[in-house]
Amino acid sequence: MTESRLVSLGLTPERMAACNAQGHGDVLGRVSRVDRGIATVETAQGSLRLEIDRGEELVVGDWLARGAERPVLLERSTELARLGGPHKDQRQAVAANVDIAVIVHSSTAQFRLPLLSTFIVMAYDAGAEPLVLISKADLVHDVELLCGDIANKLGGVETMAISTQSGYGLERFREIIENKTIVLLGESGTGKSTLTNSLCGSEQLIAGELSRSGQGKHTTTHRELIVIPSGGVVIDTPGVRDASSFSGERAIALAFHDVHDRALACRFHDCAHGETQGCAVSAAIESGALDPERVETYLAEIAQRIVVTERLEERERTETPKKKKRRPRSRNTEDSDG
Ligand SMILES: Nc1nc2c(ncn2[C@@H]2O[C@H](COP(=O)(O)OP(=O)(O)OP(=O)(O)O)[C@@H](O)[C@H]2O)c(=O)[nH]1
Ligand SMILES: [Mg+2]
Ligand SMILES: [Zn+2]
Incomplete structure (x- = not known):
């Protein structure tokens, strides 16, 4: 070599x-x-x-x-991080130097706005581009319609459909990720490892794991970086049930730019966006310009950010300075993590 x-x-x-x-x-x-x-x-x-x-x-x-x-x-040029640590108030890096955070959602799975939104916030927070990938396109009748619908619900984030089964969207995807480092994020079973195999060829280590298990289904237990022969690098990750981001204000504003822009027009700068007078967000929900679930998700991200900040400050005030702990070996919310 x-x-x-x-x-x-x-x-x-x-x-x-x-x-x-x-x-x-x-x-x-x-x-x-x-x-x-x-x-x-x-x-x-x-x-x-x-x-x-x-x-x-x-x-x-x-x-x-x-x-x-x-x-x-x-x-690190970019750093993908989640919320972790024993007190759930620490920024934990999970992957570095990633250009695109590919959020994989199966076309047949339940759409979970909060989870997908958190991944998008994480992507922006890392300094990476988010890309929502609707997998298993072969299993639905009109995947482009579904794709458009999901893009809408997510504030117009870049979204595309793919099928490793039929090859739908694969060529375009290869072009998008050529010579980039991508990380695959998503729930378990959305097809992240199958996609990794199809990008990298079956001789990859990951396929070996498949045959060793002796079964069709296997679940990823490690984050792993693999070179794509046609150009690029993919990081496959274990599926998660839930995700929490250690998110900065800017990342939330980018992920929820539509809600954030309205919020700037509220009469009071500390507007809670409830039944408040002069609330531009409520008015936009009223007129149908904003999806109430999207607003709710935005407010939940902001609330979580405030809770985390307070928890950190509280701990810094009360805890006697201790020696820096060994690397936190987090379990967090991943289904498994070696
Ligand atoms: N029909 C269809 N099935 C697919 C496609 N891609 C993956 N699958 C199937 O989906 C199942 C789960 O795929 P995996 O690649 O293991 O999913 P994963 O996201 O890596 O799951 P975790 O490692 O648990 O996070 C497997 O049975 C795959 O054969 C696809 O494009 N079409
Ligand atoms: Mg996997
Ligand atoms: Zn408001």
């Missing part, structure tokens, strides 16, 4: 320049997997296993430079 392997892994001239600017040696490789304090790093020479130091946090997608004693973590 050669340096071109690093390019396949997503190394760009910009990142190489950033590595130099940060005063490090050459780029060493990219983290493809993290298991109990051990990171698997893909390098030009192949994979290596790196023990993660106490207090150090490495996530899938991270880039490492060669250091004098040990590899050094390079600054």
Whole structure:
């Protein structure tokens, strides 16, 4: 293997320049997997296993430079994070240097506005582009109609349909993600790993896991980064039942731009958007311009943000300063997490 392997892994001239600017040696490789304090790093020479130091946090997608004693973590261009920690008030990185957060929703699954909205907030919060992918297009009569409907409900976010079964939408999807790093997010069973296989070819490790289980159905238990032979990098993740974002105000405003823009026009700046006088949001619901469920979801995201901020502040006030804990090994809401 050669340096071109690093390019396949997503190394760009910009990142190489950033590595130099940060005063490090050459780029060493990219983290493809993290298991109990051990990171698997893909390098030009192949994979290596790196023990993660106490207090150090490495996530899938991270880039490492060669250091004098040990590899050094390079600054993340984007950081996908969720709300975690024992007090549910910490920002926990789950993937780094992701360009597109692909939110996979099965065309036959129940549409859950709060869950999909949280993924969109997480994408913006990370600094990545959200893309909603309606999977299993072969199972519904008019998937484009469904796609348009879902895009509407999500405030016009980029949405497209795909089927790994019929190949519908696959070529377009390949073009969109070419030479980008994408992460697949979604509920269990939406087809994230099947899509990963179809993008990467059946010789990938993930297919091996499939045959080892001896069954048709398997559930992903690890976040894993895989190179797409036609260009690009995909991070497959375990399905989640629920998601909580550690979301900044800006990410919420972007994900709910339609509601947010109306809220700016309310008479009182601290408007609760209820039955308040001069509330532009309520007026928009009244006129049918805004979906009440969307407003409700927006208010829930804002409320959660306030609760998390207060919890953090309260803890900082009351807790005696302790030594920084070892990396939080979160269970959080993933169905499973190694
Ligand atoms: N009809 C149809 N079935 C699909 C398609 N894509 C995936 N499936 C099926 O959906 C089921 C779940 O697929 P997975 O790829 O394991 O789903 P996942 O999102 O990775 O699930 P977790 O790993 O649990 O998060 C499997 O039985 C797949 O065969 C599709 O395009 N069409
Ligand atoms: Mg899977
Ligand atoms: Zn209002």
